Amino acid sequence: MDDTSDFSTLALSPQLKSGLDALGYSKMTAVQALSLPSILAGRDLIAQAPTGSGKTAAFGLGLLQQMDAGRSGTQALVLCPTRELADQVGKQLRKLAIGIPNLKLSILCGGIPLAPQLASLTHAPHIVVGTPGRVLELTEKGALDLSAVSVFVLDEADRMLDMGFEEDIRALSKRMPKQRMGLLFSATFPDAIRALGTALLRDPVEVAVDAIEHRPDITARFIHTDPAKRVQQLAALLMQYRPQSTVVFCNMRRDTVEVEQSLSHYGFSALSLHGDMEQRDREEVLVRFANRSCSVLVASDVAARGLDIDGIDAVINYELPTDADTYLHRIGRTGRAGRAGLALSLVADSEDGRARVIDLHLGKATPWETVAAIEGRPRAVPQAPMVTLRIDAGRTDKLRPGDIVGALTGDVGLKKEAIGKIDVFATRSYVAIAHPQAGQTLEKLRNGKIKGRKLRVHRL
Template sequence: MKPFSGLPLSQAMLNNLETLKYINMTPVQEVSILPVLEGYDVLAQAKTGSGKTAAFGIGLLQNLKVSRFRVQSLVLCPTRELAEQVSEELRKIARFQHNIKILKITGGLPLYKQEHSLSHEAHIIVGTPGRVLKLLERGSLSLKELRTLVLDEADRMLDMGFIDPIREIISYAPAKRQTLCFSATFPEDVKKLSRSIQNNPVELAVDREHDSTVIRQMFYHAANMDKVKALLSLLNHFQPGNVIVFCNTKDVCRKVNRALTDAGLHSLMLNGDLEQKERTEVLIRFANGSCNVLVATDVAARGLDIKNLGAVINYDFPFEGETYIHRIGRTGRAGEEGLALSLIQPGEDFRLDKIQPRFEEIPETDGDGGQFPDSAMITLSINGGRKNKISPGDVLGALTCSGGISGDDVGKIDRQDYLTFIAVKRTVASKAIEMLEKGQVKGRRFKAMIND
C-alpha cells in the first residue's frame, strides 16, 4: 500500500489525514485520487467499503477555491443515510482548511430550512437526486459554477429509478466540468450513462470481488417453516457480535423482527415504512452498539455503511447476484474477516448457479436466542444538537463531571441538528440519565430520555 504522503497534496491536508489515521491508501484510492486531482473524469468500480468517499473527497477538497463562496462540487447519493455518511466524511477531511461549507440536501427534512441554508451559499452539496432536483427547479440551488459532479453508488441510483432526475440535474450544470462516477458494479445502464455524461473518463476497476479469504460464505438448506429456528441457531452458534439479517419483503422483515424480539434479542427493523427520524434513530442505535441485530430489506439498507460488522445473514436469498454482492460486502472490511450466512429454501438452488456453494449442516442449538450476546450499550438522547452548538465534548463533560460516570462507560455520541444520541453502558444508564436531567450541557438544561 502506498502512503498519502506520496500525493501532491498540501501539507495542511497531509497533516489532517495523519490526524484521521489515514496513512496508507486503499487500492481504489491509489488509482483514483491522482486522476481526480488532475481534473480527469473517472469511472471507477470498487466494492462497498473500499474507501470511495476519500478517493473522490480528497481530490475535490484539495482543488476547491475556498475564497469563492459558490457551489463548486455536487455529490449525488442514492439514499439519505449514504448522504449523511458522505457529508460527515467530507467534513472530517475538510478540517485541513477553515471556512469550507458542506451542506447536506435530502428529503425527509423541511424544504424551507434547506432553502434558508442555501441562501447563505455553500462550497459542496451532498444530496439525493429527488431533493436536489426540486431545489434546482425552485431556483433555490444554482450549479452555474459547478466544477465537479460525483455520482456515488451509481448502480444503486439507477436501480432505484433515478436516471431521469440525474439527467435533469445535469442539465442545470455547466457542460465543461469534471464528472466522477463510482459504482460497485458496471451493468450496461451505468456504462451507457457514463458514455453520455463523461468525457473520456479514466476507467478503473479494483476490489470488485469479495475474496473468500476475507468473507467466509456459508450456505444452509432450510425449509420455510424452520427458518426462524435456523436463524436463531446460526446466531447462537456463530455469535457474530452484530449482524444484519436481510429479507426480501417488508412483511417478512416485520415477521423476523417480531420473532427475534420474542426470543429475547434486542432487534431493530429497517424497512421502507419507517419515517426518516425513525430510520435515523434505528441506524444510530445499531451503529453505536445499543442493538446487535438489524433486520432489513435491500431498499431500506441501500447506502448503509456499518463499520466492523460481524456478519450478514441472508434470511431470504436475493433474486439477483449483484444484490448478493452488495449485501455481503458490508462485512469483511478493512482487512478483517467477514461472515456471510445464507438460508436456502427448497427450489431456490437455481439462484446459486454462479456461486457453486458447499452446503453446511445447521448447527444444533436450543434455538431460544439465549446464547447470542446481548447489547452492552443503550442509547440516550437530549433535545439539543448541532444547531445548539453542542459538541460531543460538551456531552461527555456533562456525564463525567463531579464524579458522575466514567468516560470509559460512554460510547459513540451522534449529533443531529436538534438531537444528540449518546451510547452508554446499560449498567450506568440510570445514573447517566440523572446526570443529564439534573445537570447542564454547555450551560443549558435539556430534556433527556432512554431510546430502547
C-alpha cells in the same frame, strides 16, 4: 502493497496532504490506486466499488484538488442516495479539506426543513453534497446555481436508480456546464448504469474493485435450509456464532418486520430497517445499531443503502439475492479495517441455482454447513452491551457532546468507560450507556440538569 500505493506518489497539493495526515491515511486502497491518477489528470471515470472501499477519499481528493476557495460559486456537486450517506461523505470531505482555508461545504438533503437550507445558500457553497430530489428542488427555486460546477460525482449510482432518482439526476446534469469532470461510482453495473454513464460522462476511464478483493478475512458459508424453518435456523446461527453485531438481509420488505419480530420474541436485541419508515425512526435505528444498543439489524437492500458502519461482525442472508453483485455488496459490509468477518447465507433447494452463480462469479466454491433449527425460546441469548438514551435537545439548543459527557461523569457519577457513542442532531441527542448502568443513569438525568438545564430524557 508496494511503494507505488503511497499517497506521496501522487501530485497532490500540500493543502490536501495535511488532510490525509489528519485522517491517518498513507497507503491507498485498491480503488484509490486505480482511480486517482486518472481523476487527478482530469479524466471522467466510472468505477465499480463497494461501500467501505475508500471511494469517498478517491473522488474527494480529486474534487478538492480542483477547488479554488478564493472564487465564489458552487464548483462541485456530489449526489448520494440517502441522507445518511450524504452526511458521511460530507464529514469526510470536510476532514480531507482541513488544510484549505475558507472552503464552504453544504449538505442538502430531503427529510429536513427547507428553510434553513435556503438560508445557508445566501452565500454559495464551493461544494454541495446532497440527495438528488432536494438538490433539484433548490435549483428550481433559484437558490442553488450549478452553472459553475466543474466536478460532478454520483456516489452509489445503482442505489439512486433503484430509488427512482434517474430523472432528477439527468435534470441536474443539464444545469451544469458540459465541459465538466464526471465521476460515477456504483457497487453493481446493471444496464441502466451503463446507459447513465454513456449519457453523463465523456470517454470515461473504467476501473473495478472486487467487492471482497480487499476483504480477505471474510469467512463465507452456505447453510442448507428448510424454507418452513428459516427463522428458526436464523436464530440457531445467531446462537451458534454469537456475533456482537449482525446485519440480516431480506429480499422482501415485508420480511424485515416479520423477521425482526420473530428474533425479538426469541430474546434477541433486533431492529428492522425498511423503506416505509419515517426519517426520524430510520435515524434512531441506525444510531442504536451503530452504538451497540442493538445487536441485529434486519434490513432490505433498498433500506440499507448508504449503510456504512464499521465493526459489523456478521452478515446473514435470510435468502440469497437474485444476483452475485448484490451478494458481494451485502457481505462487503463485514470484515473491514483488518477485522475478521462472517458471511452466512440460508439457502433452500430452490435457491441452489443462485448459489452456483455466486460461486462462478467468485471463481471458488463456498463451503456448505448444516444447522439444526432452534426449538422453543433459547436460553442465554446474547444481549446488546449498551442502551440508548435520547435527550430532547441538540445543536439548535447549543448542546455539545462534551456537555453530555460532563453531566454523566459529574452529577451522574459515571465512569467514562460506561459511556459509549454520542450523536447530536439538530433538536435531539443520543448517548449509549453500558447496560448495567442505564437505569440508574436515566433516573439521575431526569432528576438532574445538563448544561444547567432540566431536559427530557427517554430510554429507547
